[in-house]
Amino acid sequence: MSCLSTIIVLMTLGGCMMKSMASPEEFIKEDRRLTEQITSGKDPDVLSGIYLKRARLRLRHDNPGADYRGALDDLQYTIDLKPDQRQVQDIKDWMAALHRLTYLEQEADIFGTKNIRAEHQIRTLRNNVDQLEKQEQALRKTIEELQSLELQMEQERQRLR
Numbered sequence: 001m002s003c004l005s006t007i008i009v010l011m012t013l014g015g016c017m018m019k020s021m022a023s024p025e026e027f028i029k030e031d032r033r034l035t036e037q038i039t040s041g042k043d044p045d046v047l048s049g050i051y052l053k054r055a056r057l058r059l060r061h062d063n064p065g066a067d068y069r070g071a072l073d074d075l076q077y078t079i080d081l082k083p084d085q086r087q088v089q090d091i092k093d094w095m096a097a098l099h100r101l102t103y104l105e106q107e108a109d110i111f112g113t114k115n116i117r118a119e120h121q122i123r124t125l126r127n128n129v130d131q132l133e134k135q136e137q138a139l140r141k142t143i144e145e146l147q148s149l150e151l152q153m154e155q156e157r158q159r160l161r
Helices: 002-017 026-041 044-059 068-081 086-160
Strands: none
Touching: 002 044, 026 044, 068 086
């Protein structure tokens, strides 16, 4: 039960910190700000908190540029810098979910690529079928002409006999 309450508290705090943020530009600006703080930070306790804030930002439901892989990395840095035992298990649970989510995103990308290739192959095959149908029509016409010519020749042979 404490894991669930900790997650709820973390999500509530994260939500309170950035309630007004809605546009993609604001998310990018906040991500850059946090990244600058990480770059210039030295204190592991402070850095751990900043990484956690950035992870929450990257996971926000209304973030149009959600970055699950980046959030996963940030959560790992949070644990590495300040392994607060009360939060570690919750963060590890989130990390497991994010691992699965990033795996599914990669699979979706692979299937998307395969789908694009399949659509291209279908278009190519349809073009080939169209060309073959045109060739078939031309051959049928030629056959009809040859049959007509053969009939005319047979009629001319019978007239000459």
